[in-house]
Amino acid sequence: MGKVAFGIDVGGTTVKLGLFDGTGCLLEKWEIPTVRDNGGEKILPHVAESILGKMREKQIAEEDVAGIGIGVPGAVDEDGMLVSGAVNLGWKAFHIPEALGAYINVEIKAANDANVAALGEMWKGGGAGCHSMVAVTLGTGVGGGIIINGKILTGATGAAGEIGHIHIEDEETQLCGCQNRGCLEQYASATGIVRLAKKRLAQDDTPSLLRQGEVSAKTVFDAVKAGDGVAIEIAERFGEYLGKGLAAVACVVNPEIFVIGGGVSKAGEILFDYIVPKFREYAFPACRDAQFALATLGNDAGIYGAAGLILAGGADDQQSSR
Amino acid sequence: MGKVAFGIDVGGTTVKLGLFDGTGCLLEKWEIPTVRDNGGEKILPHVAESILGKMREKQIAEEDVAGIGIGVPGAVDEDGMLVSGAVNLGWKAFHIPEALGAYINVEIKAANDANVAALGEMWKGGGAGCHSMVAVTLGTGVGGGIIINGKILTGATGAAGEIGHIHIEDEETQLCGCQNRGCLEQYASATGIVRLAKKRLAQDDTPSLLRQGEVSAKTVFDAVKAGDGVAIEIAERFGEYLGKGLAAVACVVNPEIFVIGGGVSKAGEILFDYIVPKFREYAFPACRDAQFALATLGNDAGIYGAAGLILAGGADDQQSSR
Numbered sequence: 001m002g003k004v005a006f007g008i009d010v011g012g013t014t015v016k017l018g019l020f021d022g023t024g025c026l027l028e029k030w031e032i033p034t035v036r037d038n039g040g041e042k043i044l045p046h047v048a049e050s051i052l053g054k055m056r057e058k059q060i061a062e063e064d065v066a067g068i069g070i071g072v073p074g075a076v077d078e079d080g081m082l083v084s085g086a087v088n089l090g091w092k093a094f095h096i097p098e099a100l101g102a103y104i105n106v107e108i109k110a111a112n113d114a115n116v117a118a119l120g121e122m123w124k125g126g127g128a129g130c131h132s133m134v135a136v137t138l139g140t141g142v143g144g145g146i147i148i149n150g151k152i153l154t155g156a157t158g159a160a161g162e163i164g165h166i167h168i169e170d171e172e173t174q175l176c177g178c179q180n181r182g183c184l185e186q187y188a189s190a191t192g193i194v195r196l197a198k199k200r201l202a203q204d205d206t207p208s209l210l211r212q213g214e215v216s217a218k219t220v221f222d223a224v225k226a227g228d229g230v231a232i233e234i235a236e237r238f239g240e241y242l243g244k245g246l247a248a249v250a251c252v253v254n255p256e257i258f259v260i261g262g263g264v265s266k267a268g269e270i271l272f273d274y275i276v277p278k279f280r281e282y283a284f285p286a287c288r289d290a291q292f293a294l295a296t297l298g299n300d301a302g303i304y305g306a307a308g309l310i311l312a313g314g315a316d317d318q319q320s321s322r
Numbered sequence: 323m324g325k326v327a328f329g330i331d332v333g334g335t336t337v338k339l340g341l342f343d344g345t346g347c348l349l350e351k352w353e354i355p356t357v358r359d360n361g362g363e364k365i366l367p368h369v370a371e372s373i374l375g376k377m378r379e380k381q382i383a384e385e386d387v388a389g390i391g392i393g394v395p396g397a398v399d400e401d402g403m404l405v406s407g408a409v410n411l412g413w414k415a416f417h418i419p420e421a422l423g424a425y426i427n428v429e430i431k432a433a434n435d436a437n438v439a440a441l442g443e444m445w446k447g448g449g450a451g452c453h454s455m456v457a458v459t460l461g462t463g464v465g466g467g468i469i470i471n472g473k474i475l476t477g478a479t480g481a482a483g484e485i486g487h488i489h490i491e492d493e494e495t496q497l498c499g500c501q502n503r504g505c506l507e508q509y510a511s512a513t514g515i516v517r518l519a520k521k522r523l524a525q526d527d528t529p530s531l532l533r534q535g536e537v538s539a540k541t542v543f544d545a546v547k548a549g550d551g552v553a554i555e556i557a558e559r560f561g562e563y564l565g566k567g568l569a570a571v572a573c574v575v576n577p578e579i580f581v582i583g584g585g586v587s588k589a590g591e592i593l594f595d596y597i598v599p600k601f602r603e604y605a606f607p608a609c610r611d612a613q614f615a616l617a618t619l620g621n622d623a624g625i626y627g628a629a630g631l632i633l634a635g636g637a638d639d640q641q642s643s644r
Contacts, residue, residue, distance in 0.1 A: 075608065078471075132478050146574070148475065149400075155576025156454050159608035166570045167604045178606055248488045252468070252574040254477025282489045284500055286397065286481035 003066040005310040006051050009113060009302030010034065010072045012088035015047055018303030019054060022066060024124055024311050028054075029303060040090035048103030067107030069309030070096060071116030071302050075158025080110040083158050109309040113302055115152045115161060117261070118145020120305030123312045126259035126293040134255045135295070136163065136246070138217075138264035141177065142185035142192075146253055150312055153253070164189065166245050187241040190217040190264050197234045206230050221267035235274045243278025250279075250287035261295025269294065325388040327632040328373050331435060331624030332356065332365065332394045334410035339372055340625030341380070344388060346446055346633050350376075351625060362412035370425030389429030391631030392418060393438030393624050397480025402432040405480050431631040435624055437474045437483065439583070440467020442627030445634045448581040448615040456577045457617070458485065458568070460539075460586035463499065464507035464514075468575055472634055475575070486511065488567050509563040512539040512586050519556045528552050543589035557596045565600025572601075572609035583617025591616065 002022040009016040011034060018029040032050050035042045051068065054060070074086030080097040096110035111119075118135030127133040131150065137143035142164030146153040153160045164185030165178050172182035186192050197215045201208065208230035209223040223231030246258055258279075260271060272292050280288050297304055324344040331338040333356060340351040354372050357364045373390065376382070396408030402419040418432035433441075440457030449455040453472065459465035464486030468475040475482045486507030487500050494504035508514050519537045523530065530552035531545040545553030568580055580601075582593060594614050602610050619626055 144574075148470070153470065153575065155609075156578040156612070157576060157608050159572075159606060160574065160576040162573045162576070162606050162608065164573075165606035166573045167566055180604065180606070244489055248570050249574050250481075251484045251486075251488045252466075252482065252571050253475065254479060254482040254484070256478040282502065284481060284484050284487035284502070286479050286484065287477075290478070 003064055004060060005066045005307045006054075006068045007303035007305070007307030007309075008047055008051075008068060008070040009116070009306055010043065010047070010070065010089065011113070011302075012036070012073065015043065015050075016299070016303050017047070017050055017054075018300070018307060019058070020304075020307040020311065022311065024304070024307060026300070026304070029300065030054075034089065036090045038090075039092065040086075043089060043091075044096075044100050045103065048100060051104060062104070062106055065104075065106045067109065067310035068100065068104065069116070069306035070100065070108065070110045071113035071306045072096065072110060073113045076110050076112045076115075076154070077158055078154050080108070082110070107310060111152055111154070111306075111309060112145075112158060114143045115145040115154070116305035116309065117297075117301035118147055118161070118259075118305065119152055119308045119312065120297055120301035120303070121259045121261065121295050122147040122150070123308040124304050125297040125301060126261070126295045127257050130256040130291075132253070132255045133257050133259055134161070134163070134246070134249055134253065135259045135261060136242075137262035137295075138189055138242075138260065139262035140189060140191055142189045143262070144249075146255070148253065163245065163249055166248055168241055168245050184241060184245040188238055188245065190262075192241075193217040193220055193234065193238055193264065196237050197231075200230060200234050200237070210234075217264045218266070221264075221270060224267075225270060239271075239274025239278045243275050243280075244282045246275070246279050247282035247284075247287075250290055251284050254287050255290055257291040257293060259293050259295050261301065265294055325386055326382060327388045327629045328376075328390045329625035329627070329629030329631075330369055330373075330390060330392040331438070331628055332369070332392065332411065333435070333624075334358070334395065337365065337369055337372075338621070338625050339369070339376075340622070340629060341376060342626075342629040342633065344633065346626070346629060348622070348626070351622065352376075356411065358412045360412075361414065362408075365411060365413075366418075366422050367425065370422060373426060384426070384428055387426075387428045389431065389632035390422065390426065391438070391628035392422065392430065392432045393435035393628045394418065394432060395435045398432050398434045398476070399480055400476050402430070404432070429632060433474055433476070433628075433631060434480060436465045437467040437476070438627035438631065439619075439623035440469055440483070440581075440627065441474055441630045441634065442619055442623035442625070443581045443583065443617050444469040444472070444627075445630040446626050447619040447623060448583075448617045449579050452578040452613075454575070454577045455579050455581055456483070456485070456568070456571055456575065457581045457583060458564075459584035459617075460511055460582065461584035462511060462513055464511045465584070466571070468577070470575065485567065485571055488570055490563055490567050506563060506567040510560060510567065512584075514563075515539040515542055515556065515560055515586065518559050519553075522552060522556050522559070532556075539586045540588070543586075543592060546589075547592060561596025561600045565597050565602075566604045568597070568601050569604035569606075569609075572612055573606050576609050577612055579613040579615060581615050581617050583623065587616055
């Protein structure tokens with residue numbers, strides 16, 4: 001059957017695991033609970049156990065495993081070092097490939113979960129076929145993952161792609177989670193869209209579908225689809241901020257494609273009606289033709305990308321457990 | 323003597339050439355005029371002639387040449403293709419390593435001149451010893467060159483590092499050279515500093531050294547050094563724009579160091595008094611500790627970086643004439 005690879009996505013509640021063939025086809029996926037007791041000391045042993053169990057079940061020998069890729073919620077340097085721990089797991093800083101390598105003697109590569117998900121989208125999702133991509137995750141915050149020539153751009157301290165914290169608004173009075181003011185994610189995340197909506201609704205009494213019930217990114221874009229004028233104004237503000245921010249990103253890395261994912265992206269292609277014209281307006285001419293696509297792998301982007309660390313050469317070649 | 327390399331920096335008036343030993347020490351440098359007649363058809367033959375002449379003079383055989391690196395004033399893709407020509411040379415689009423390879427049978431790599439100069443500063447200049455760098459050139463415009471793991475970040479259309487065109491000011495009424503409004507280079511270039519100065523001087527009649535004679539980036543920073551209050555205000559505006567812009571760049575690529583070059587950088591370390599505090603104010607916490615240094619190679623950065631394409635592995639491995 002050729003060599004296989006495992007892609008592991010460690011989250012705060014569950015660990016997602018995937019078994020892939022050598023071409024990156026997902027053969028099987030499953031989950032185990034994340035046990036965060038005692039500084040998360042059981043998480044990696046459980047992962048190893050689960051992988052070894054699957055190998056026994058499928059009669060896969062160690063030499064048939066090309067490697068294990070693992071994405072974790074924290075800054076990971078190019079060597080696979082978890083630089084400053086992972087608060088959601090209770091982990092302190094340590095070298096992930098080395099630690100997991102104590103249980104299984106195959107190649108192991110680790111990276112940040114958002115970057116790994118970006119690699120997944122580039123390899124098998126919305127960015128497939130492209131050489132350079134910026135993945136934009138519009139969730140509670142605005143995350144980013146940058147892939148250049150099929151490799152994750154990690155940055156000096158693991159913070160490359162933190163595009164949600166580009167300063168975009170001088171007039172902001174409220175603090176962002178990062179303690180700065182006026183960060184992109186204060187306007188373009190799910191939470192940011194709700195803020196923009198509440199601000200707009202408080203401005204006057206113009207009738208709007210949004211005046212009934214709780215406002216969310218979903219209700220805003222549902223109202224946009226229904227032709228609601230106030231919702232459209234909110235979407236325009238959102239598009240102005242995000243388009244302008246992504247134009248700045250394009251001046252720096254000039255990607256072939258932006259792939260938009262995260263909860264907000266469930267609104268679908270209509271997002272592009274608001275983001276793309278503003279992007280093209282603010283972009284440097286040579287960067288203006290970047291493509292836009294929706295993420296397609298959903299919650300599986302992490303396991304795909306983790307397997308991609310091994311199979312698509314998406315991590316720096318320095319890191320390995322052996 | 324080991325293998326040598328040639329570094330070539332093609333400018334609109336002169337072509338700079340350098341002969342380097344295998345460790346990147348500059349053995350000799352010289353210049354030839356750039357003959358732009360007939361679409362610049364003589365430029366590459368002249369370069370080849372000059373290199374072959376130097377090889378005869380020094381009794382260097384083709385097999386003793388590790389390669390030739392060449393920087394040109396235009397967008398060059400990772401394959402060495404001059405994507406949309408070089409207006410300053412009269413060149414249309416063509417594959418540079420292939421064209422120069424018609425005259426000399428050694429490895430040839432080409433890249434954009436600003437990116438090549440950045441590579442030079444990273445390899446042998448202000449960024450030496452670092453792994454990732456953003457070179458910022460404050461001249462007539464604001465240019466940028468991004469080096470990641472010792473390699474130039476080119477971008478999908480050769481426009482990565484065009485940081486001078488990050489949108490930074492919503493209130494601007496004048497057009498930038500790129501036809502957008504509010505680009506970083508409208509405030510942080512030599513020309514931009516003069517604009518800021520003229521605007522400030524027109525505001526009121528506060529006495530200032532800058533009211534005598536022509537205002538330039540140099541006279542502004544000379545006046546800052548002399549403690550001139552108005553000049554200091556101008557420097558603060560400049561620092562606010564550039565610090566904010568570089569903080570956005572740091573969110574994207576999270577470099578280890580920013581190396582500041584170009585004419586404005588002749589003002590020296592005092593620039594950092596105005597740029598760095600604003601950078602740290604706007605930067606995402608994990609990117610806040612980026613270093614700042616002045617460029618050190620001056621006009622030789624181009625030939626160093628061109629040689630670095632060969633000797634430091636600074637270009638993508640795809641491109642070669644053979």
